[in-house]
Amino acid sequence: MEVLAAALVIGGIGTIAAIGLGVAAKVFAVYIDPKVIEVGEVLPGANCGGCGYTGCAAAATAVVKGKVGANVCVVGGQECAEAVAGIMGLSAEEGEVGIAELGCKYSVTTAHLLFDYDGIEDCRAAALVNGGGKVCSMGCLGFGTCISACQFGALYRGADGLPAVDKERCTACGACERICPKGIIRVQTPSRKFTHVQTDDDCVAPCQATCPAQIDIPAYIAAIGRGDYEKAVCIIKESNPFPLVCGRVCPHVCESVCRRNDIDEPVNINHLKRFAADFEMNSGKRFLPQVLPPNGKRVAIIGAGPGGLTCAYYLARMGYQIKVFESMPKPGGMLLYGIPEYRLPKKTLDWEIGGILELGVELECDKKLGVDFTIEDLYEQGYDAIFLAVGAWDSRRLGVPGEQDFPQVASGTEFLIKRGLGEETPVGRDVIIVGGGNTAMDAARTSWRLGAENVYLLYRRSRKEMPANDIEVDEGEHEGIKYHFLAAPTKLIGTGGKLDAMEFLKMELGEPDASGRRRPVPIEGSESNIQADNVFSAIGQSPDLTCLDAEGVASKLGRTKWNSIEAADGTMQTDVSNIFSGGDAWRGAATAVEAIRDGRFAARSINLLLTGEELTLPSNWYARAPKLPGIDEGIKIDKSERARMIELSVDDRRMNFNEVELGITEEMAKKESERCLQCGEVCYQGYREKAS
């Protein structure tokens, strides 16, 4: 009897509890993807946290969300990865392979030190004392706490005293990253790298800090030094998918801040980049990166210029389905239609763009936004986000009498675009270019190649203020371009629709204006004439936004006061949350490398937006590079000569559009790479040995 009562009571409580739980499970049901449960079942269930997620259930959720690959489990091994891959329809290798990487190059014996730390031998303890003994805030403290944290024996102390990674053993579990008090050792995957925005916490050399595209310059130069050109190209393409183009046309601001400037001459960074890129092209075999499996999301990109194609390249690598719409007959944007053949051969550009399209990027030419389709059409076709990179194709007019009267007067871009389209562009004996930028130089040097005998370039300020690349101005001079500085056009003179001459005024430099440059002031009564058969004006470009004149979504996009598309710097997001912009369309006329930066940043933002994460930037990111210290006083570093580009002689350039710069040889590249001081933010090679 008593046994029965006991059984009834316990059974009763059990039943009530079971019913309660059953009801609760029904009422408070939370939808869980059945795949999460399936994946959870094949994971070992040890809840060890080695993968970086809190328990196997969390890891299963991450797999199903596509945040990690099938190889998430660090203890389950290949069998487990294959089982997960089977459920998810992936291959076990398809996830990104991460590897621990140390973000510091100088050990405590070679770096700049603030004080000698001799306390407890643990990085976390050392970090408590003013952030450690190093001058910089992000240097490796060198006690190897990460080495002892690694459960897989993948970290060891390298010969230089810094932790080194055994690539075979590293499982990318992230234990080192979690224990490092300064975030110096990180598990890096390609996508984590190319979606990175530089912050004050990154140890970067002055060149990398200044490069708009944020290329890891010392790393690729070191790779070239080792003869590993494939690696060098891969490093560049983590930040810039256009090494062939940038190696030729980049204004290379990186070189102007190179620490070598304090010793002799800057490292020839840009031509080293070109050398590595040329090596890839000449080898005929593309170094294609890993493309993640399709994630089912689609992004439309308007404009196949450097910005648009960069955005396409990085999104494609992350598994997005990309379609690029281009209004012109061929892709390339201003790289194709603005930059003349002798600076950037079409064949070279085609090869580079081919590498981007080969990742599965779809391209449709002769499709103009606002004419052939609208933004609403793209939404209807199921695109989740849009990147507007329509460039700056409108050119400013001279605004002088007679400008509209003669067919021989045109803008420099119109002239160059015609050439890009393969049309005939004959020029007369005397050609005048107005303007001082790269477009002006391109128009001048193109005219000279087309047979003009006298090419004049009028610029209203002096040579020092010219925005064109120095090399362009120098080469133009070699080719016999006649510069007229401090001169501004006032009138175009001709008879019967035929241009004869241009009248101009002499100027002098007055007070500095808002841009910091001295404002040119006309000198009264200094008018004079130059004979002219053609006049090309290249005094500024701006975006042609007639493509956005439509009603609807397009009308919601804000404009800047320079008539470009309004977008937030860094996130590149416009006033419409899933439309992004960058490059010339946002900046007004700027450089290719800046458009490339914007394209990459936009790809980062689009990925954040479409994976449902918060679209923010790190609080300490910088849009303008910080000023970094140069070589310390009293330190002597041996001088060496900078590699000089091999060029076509001036006589061989006339009447043809052969590429002027021929590249540097392997031997030169190797030697030049040795000139690099492999700088960190404050450290550089030779600091300690020369100082002591």
Add this chain to the structure above:
Amino acid sequence: MTEYLLLVVYAVLVNNILLAQFLGNCPFLGTSQKMSTATGMAMAVIFVLTFAGVITWAVQWYVLVPLELEYLQTIAFILVIAALVQLVEIVLQKTAPALYSALGIFLPLITTNCAVLGVAIINIKEDYDFANTVVFSFASAVGFGLALVLFAGLRERFALSRMPRALQGTVSGLITAGLMALAFQGFMKLGG
């Protein structure tokens, strides 16, 4: 009111469930390596223990005693606690997903935390009424949390200090726990 206040002081400091009663030592050693884990566990225990105390009290006085089946107390309580933890987990997942994910794996782990069963049984032994049960359960859990968080703080410091190999890890943990228990003995006087 003073009665409850005294009960709180008694449960949190004087008769701390961990350091005076030595219940719940497993999570005490297991989840005290990191401060964030320790706070998570402490929160989960406060949550569950308060509920468990109340429900087991009801089971005792409305089911077991009228039926004269007090000897089934242990098994009945374990059943109730296990079911309760599951229930809390289900409800939290729906209503407070943020809290649910913050507590994570600790929530189901509490099922096997003997401090919960211990407090439930003490409630009965001491003949507490309903209000006293609520206060005592909550305060005991707070005491558990306090000891756990203090202990985690100490252990985080240990990680940074030079320690003979033989004392590293659980060894130093147990010694510290002993010293902390001694320190808490000092609160005995508070109880008069």
